[in-house]
Amino acid sequence: MKITTIRKRAMFFIAAFLLAACVAGCKKSAPAWTLGQPLGKDDVKISIFFLDKAESGYSYAHDAGLGEAQRQSGLRDDQVTRRYNVNDADNSKVEHMMREEIAAGANIIIATSWGYMNVCEKLAAEFPNVVFAHASGYKYNETNFTNYFGRLYQARYISGVAAGLNTKTGKLGFVAAQDSTNSEVTSGVNAFALGVESVNPSARIYVAVTHSWYDPYGEYEATQKLIAHGCDMIALHSDTPRPHDAANKAGVLSIGNNIDMREYAPNSVLTSTVWNWGAYYTFLIRSVIDGTFTTEPFYGGLAEGVVDVAPLTEALAAPGTEEAVNAARNRIRNEKFNVFDGKMETNYGRVVGMDGQTLSDSEITGGINWYYRTVTVLR
Secondary structure, three states, X not given: OHHHHHHHHHHHHHHHHHHHHHHHHHOOOOOOOOOOOOOOHHHOOEEEEOOOOOOOHHHHHHHHHHHHHHHHHOOOHHHEEEEOOOOXXXXXXXXXXXXXXXXXXXXXXXXXXXXXXXXXXXXXXXXXXXXEEEEOOOOOOOOOEEEEEEOHHHHHHHHHHHHHOOOOOOEEEEEEOOOOOOHHHHHHHHHHHHXXXXXXXXXXXXXEEOOOOOOHHHHHHHXXXXXXXXXXXXXXXXXXXXXXXHHHHHOOEEEEEEOOOOOOOOOOEEEEXXXXXXXXXXXXXXXXXXXXOOOOOEEEOOOOXXXXXXXXXXXXXXXXXXXXXXXXXXXXXXXOOOOOEOOEEEOOOOEEOOOOOEOOHHHHHHOOOOOEOOEEEOO
């Protein structure tokens, strides 16, 4: 009797185990993304990677943009995972974390920093049913790996117009995250200089390089150096609000970056160059859902609503600034002005460009390794 009971119990547990295995094995898994095929909205699973806590600046702009796209696309909160403080200089860590997200079901990986590019390239080849979207880089493939960025130089030009009309010393500073080997930063410096020159031909631009995308102390120190040099207007291509702290303390004006920076220094920030990444992320998500996703690189600007300048701080702006800013915006958006038009002289006397032509996108994103003639780098 005891043996029979043991056998019955054993058979019961075996049957229960087989039933559980069948349920687990036969359960219908979520459909994988496939190029050219629609993906159900409820099956979308996004993981986005940030350099820092996304509390301000560049990362915050991406985070806010994805939040807007999530609302526009009707995605639930559990369909979006945010990974903060992912050092893009540590490829092994980046790869490990991306693999974790893919194992957890992510079918869209969004990588917001330049340094994530090579890991995305590697994993895209290994995981053909995952979409990889990388910001600011240049690599992509023909199936599931794209890159995206925006024509920030258009907003830089407009901010230069505002800055040129509001400097009293004619010396304007620019805190640059990278030197002239990085075209993303240098194109912005030059566009800013061209905007300044369009309204203030005698003004000069002075650049202090931090050699880091995120260096609060270095950005503050660079700003102090520029102010000590006589600059009464500080623009920046860096990730923290620290330059505005230094500018505000010294009583000089500043131009924000990535987001509207007025809340950080309302007595200093004249305007800001701003990103609206929601425009791109909405486009990306919808293309995956409706099956139209392609890896063609995205390079949007004013016309696509990806970049612009924030409203002027009226109490700080000289008369006529708003009209000049609006006119510059209209030239770019509606009159086919491309900023890098015609011949331009570098600060070493070389001539770049040709009359009646504009620099190509590839030159702007990868070939502007020179400074405009009104620009000087402080050593």
